[in-house]
Amino acid sequence: MKKTPIFAAIALAAFAGIAHAGTTTFQSVNSPEGQVLAGQNGQTLYTYAHDARDQSACYGSCASEWPPYLANSSAQPFAHYSFVVRKDGQRQWALNGEPLYFRAGDKQPGDISGQNAGDGAWQVARPS
Numbered sequence: 001m002k003k004t005p006i007f008a009a010i011a012l013a014a015f016a017g018i019a020h021a022g023t024t025t026f027q028s029v030n031s032p033e034g035q036v037l038a039g040q041n042g043q044t045l046y047t048y049a050h051d052a053r054d055q056s057a058c059y060g061s062c063a064s065e066w067p068p069y070l071a072n073s074s075a076q077p078f079a080h081y082s083f084v085v086r087k088d089g090q091r092q093w094a095l096n097g098e099p100l101y102f103r104a105g106d107k108q109p110g111d112i113s114g115q116n117a118g119d120g121a122w123q124v125a126r127p128s
Helices: 003-023 061-065
Strands: 026-031 034-039 046-048 081-085 091-095 122-124
Touching: none
Parallel strands: none
Antiparallel strands: 026 034, 046 122, 081 091
């Protein structure tokens, strides 16, 4: 009879660990244009206007310049964050269905070299 509270506590701790894992996947960093969404590495994240909802259009040389923010195998979607499955089967993080990318030219947290690139097709992602 006393095992039930122990099992409940273990299950709650496991769920809390999953929820906490998501909080380190994204962060808000300062940039010259205010707060921007960044990945776990502190680099600014971007969205691409040519993507369809829940689908990436950036492959090949595009993905070399704009690396997708890939999720590790244990990552779980949470809040407004989900996954887009890329052509190669990898999971890419998305915010409200918009795939998220880094800019190869950004070197430090808060760099926003990709803002308005591609005739405005690339935009910094904002914390939700």
